[in-house]
Amino acid sequence: MPLASWAQGETAANERIQVALIGLGSRGRTHLKALLERTDVRVVAIADVDEAHRRTALQLGEAAYGDTSGIKDYEDFRELIAAGGVDVVVIAVPNHWHALIAIACAEAGLDIYGETPLAHTIVEGRAICRAVKRYGRVWQTGNHLRSDPLFQRACGYVAGGNLGVVGSVEIGAYGGIVDLTGAMKERFTEDALGLNYDLWLGPAPWVPYHPGLVHGNWRWHQAFGGGQLMSWIGHYADIALWGLGLDQGGPLKVEASGEFANHLLYNVPVKYDVEAHFYNNLKMQISSSLAPGIRWHGDNGWIYVTEGQLLASSPDLLEVDDEDAWAVRRYSAHGHDHWQDFFNGVRTRLPTSAPCESAHRAATIGHLGMLALNAGRAIAWKPESETVFEDPNAAERLELGYRKPWLLTD
Amino acid sequence: MVRNYSKRNSWVATVLAMAAGLMPPAWSQDGTTVQDEAQRARESQRLMREIEMLQRYQFGSHRGYWNALEAKLRDTKRRSRELGEDALVAVLTMTGTSLDASILACRGLRLVGRSNPDPDSFSSVELLVSLIRDPRLSAEACMALQQKESSKINPALRAALPLVENALKEDIIATLARRRDQEAVPVIESVAKGIDDVGVRFMAIRGLGQIGGEKAIEALVGFRLGDSYANAREHAVLSAAVRALKLSSNDEKTGRSTLRRLVQNSPLKPVRLGALYELAQHDVDQRAALCRQALSSGKGDLLEIVPQVFALLKTEDIRALYGSFFDGLSVEAQTLLVGLWPPDDRELDKMRALSVNPELDPALRRAAQRAVDRLEN
Known part of the structure; x- marks a missing residue:
């Protein structure tokens, strides 16, 4: 995205920041709804390892943009990055995925809005900071309190x-x-019902699938x-x-x-x-x-x-x-609109309120x-x-x- | 399979020896009283029961015994952590242990195994090294070994790499990469060139980038594996060059020249940006020149890295950017520099003039006004 000033009021279609979201669980959908209402950005792609999450996100996109939503959906975030056509990415995935996805996005030249905590370990957190600096990316942390x-x-x-x-x-x-999903008391099962569990696990040590381990309850x-x-x-x-x-x-x-x-x-x-x-x-x-x-x-x-x-x-x-x-x-x-502050940073290349x-x-x-x-x-x-x-x-x-x-x- | 535990003075060592039939069940030889012997026998039986319960664990079943063991690993008393390690070793070495229990034992050994003051003598490291070639536990053993200090680990990994099946090669390469083993470069290179396995090749490329240094750079530059690996290879060369800056003087020289080449010629823009930043980070005397290079780059190709390099500059170098050099820059570069302008009243008049000049780009005027507001507030 070329450097540009931020426009007042309506943004021309070719000046809209092209946004992708990786992770469309509860937090990701909250972000999606907020972004679909903005006129200075366009949501163009989503990625989630759960088919149900992708379906819900596409429905939200269609409702906001009409039949011509044109939002591409991917199971694997790597395919989203490789496809191109994106300026910034919003990452709302479990902690154990924060670092790898953030670093891959930085290497691809994308600016990033990343959820807290920054990473799952101290070493990963430093690796993210290093990648953001090395590739000159704008970063906004999802700490709206700032x-x-x-x-x-x-x-x-x-x-x-x-x-x-x-x-x-x-x-x-x-x-x-x-219990954020009501699944704690369910049994172990091999059927992850539309979830690519191996990709959901990613770098984490293998544990057998249980509905109470994913979608919000991974925190525990x-x-x-x-x-x-x-x-x-x-x-x-x-x-x-x-x-x-x-x-x-x-x-x-x-x-x-x-x-x-x-x-x-x-x-x-x-x-x-x-x-x-x-x-x-x-x-x-x-x-x-x-x-x-x-x-x-x-x-x-x-x-x-x-x-x-x-x-x-x-x-x-x-x-x-x-x-x-x-x-x-x-x-x-930096004002009181956390999203606006991020997109200002994307356009001006200046630091955000939550670096x-x-x-x-x-x-x-x-x-x-x-x-x-x-x-x-x-x-x-x-x-x-x-x-x-x-x-x-x-x-x-x-x-x-x-x-x-x-x-x-x- | 039972290792030689005789030099470890621990209950578990004794219990294992009992289990292996190496010792009689009584300790009457050392002259202890019957009461002591009875108590020790009870303790040993209790420990055996605990280990049997640990051995039987399957994922999804009750974790009571494993939770208790993990609590031992967290105990502030060193002796408690040592007993925990002994139990993990016992679980891994005794027959009849489930795969799930073995996996948990490896994960536990990642966290302990320091109770022996000499890491190169007998320890759980030896046990984990022996599991590298076990297809069921290789990945877990490799993960457990990643951070451990022992001179036995790297040679064992290097020796195993050419011999194991492809699925295990990735784990071994990843571990050698995290351990930054320079001596592993030739064997990783050889494996990557000799095997047509996408996973192994990608791991080898990234792994060489992680290890870094002159040899790794040469190996990566010499890879002609096809277009699908090109981007990964370019990023790996950048990582290897950055790492080389911290190694020997030859490595440092190669690292620097590689970064300069990447700034000029890399087909990937993020790599050009990254190489320029890392050069500026490393070379204090070149920072101002590199910042100017980025600001003057054709079509603003390198502008995105300016804020990072700008943050590294000395005050006098920053001030010099706002003099006559500023006037020759593109509007985009000027707008960026104005945005970065530190609250310093030396160029206040210039900023004020920019903010009201009707001939200038509106974005530049607005940036200058914001800079003035920042100072005046």
Whole structure:
């Protein structure tokens, strides 16, 4: 796509950004509906390993565009990429597929909107960032909170110094396991009913097919996801770091305690308490027992933000004088439309509000928390080199083996 | 099949020896009391029962014993993790173990196996290496070995590669690639040229890119395997050249010259962009020149990499871009540079003038106005 300005109002057909979506499950369909309503883009292709998902997506396309929808559908994302005719791709697949698909898209010269967490492991996350930089791609992370006015304001107040020195930040996320598809209680079966299970598994270790392992409930098995911790880390921890100006750095030590699922199918933590220690004695706590949201604690009190709510220990902490107004403006400079911000970046080649590196740093805290939980001990971390300090056994867990024919290239 | 566990002082070693008929069931030789002996016998029987339950596991059945074992692998006590490793080894080596249990044992051994302070002495590494040629467990063993430190692994993988069936070759190549074994380049090259198997050839191409270095570049450039491999090969050459920059001085020289060639001649635009960026990343003195090259590229071919290279520049090199050099650029390049302009008031007058000049492209005027707004806010 040639560099161009973004047009005001209606976009001529030949200026519309050609969009493809890979992964048309629940999240992918939400994105599809939003994109079908836009006049500055055209959805031209979809890929999903489940025939039912593809059928539903095509029906949505036909309803939006009429009979001439012309959306091509593929089972295999590689065929979608090879076919060409696409400017950007929206990736909404299980965590274990994030890296390979993102890197393949970057190698093909496509700009990318990628869901959180950035990747399934720290090594994969770094590989994605490297590919995005190497091939000059525009990346937007699917953390819509970065475009939410309440979260932008909260970060502005924190960055503007309203709290004084921030000593700690608490992040409440969710715990437990939720049956997102109603399939948990079904039996093992060989009939995956229109799903190409081998391609769905991709690089992950082989496990026999069960309806409760796919389509949303993959989150509860560590071969594919990281439970609620990894589902929310890319949103809340990213905002916490953003407000502190630490979204390009990392912790020095991570400790964790928790409980794992004792279940026929699932093995993720269902309760967790993760503590990440940064330089300057800053402590970040991520816990399944805290109310969802972010609370920064400083010398002057605390500020708490969650969806639809912004609170503080005193009202003056939510005000800024003219001198510090720049801080709040800085966080809202990209506007409040997360999709628009991405497409602006695609046209101008300038950074988006939620770049790849920030997503990687946020996800890394979650991965280190999972590592501490799985290894049963604190992890000493060197953020500059992204290595575990003096713990080779823990270091082995930073990446996973891949089933053939998949290979992570970094 | 039971290995020589006699030098390991562990309950499982003793239990296995019992199972193999190598030891009598009592320990009266060492003078321990009957009570101690009885307790040890009970412990051994309990352990045997646990291992039997682990052995029988089938995917989809109850995971109680495996969950308990995985909890041992997570225990903060080193002794507990060692016992867990012993149990995994026992599951893999005793007869009657189901395939599913063997698979889980290999996956478990990926995570432990460090309890022995000397990785080259007897350890689970030896056991995993012996499974490389087992068609049922080769893939799992290869995955488990990918990150382990032992001088025994790479030679065993290289030796096995030409001998195993094609389906297993891909796993072995992938493991050698993740381990970045330079000595594997000739054998991977030979296997890829000698076998007409699409999967093996693609894995070989990507694997050589991952290993990198001068020899890998030569091998890739020498591949004449057909058009269907051309794109994969081009990306692999880029990866191999980038990797070469971090190896010996000869590798570094070859890597640099390969990247320069790719910038000029690669038929793939993403590879041209990637090669320019990696050159700029590596060569501090050339960054400004490379940025100018990208900005001046014909038809904006290399413009998309400018933001990444721009981010690497020193302040004085950035400022120099907005002087007379700026005036000679295409509208697209100027618009991009204006968008990247850091909030610095030295060129404020120029930006203001651009934003109100009616003869300029509207996109450039709007970009200049946004740059002015950024500074003034």
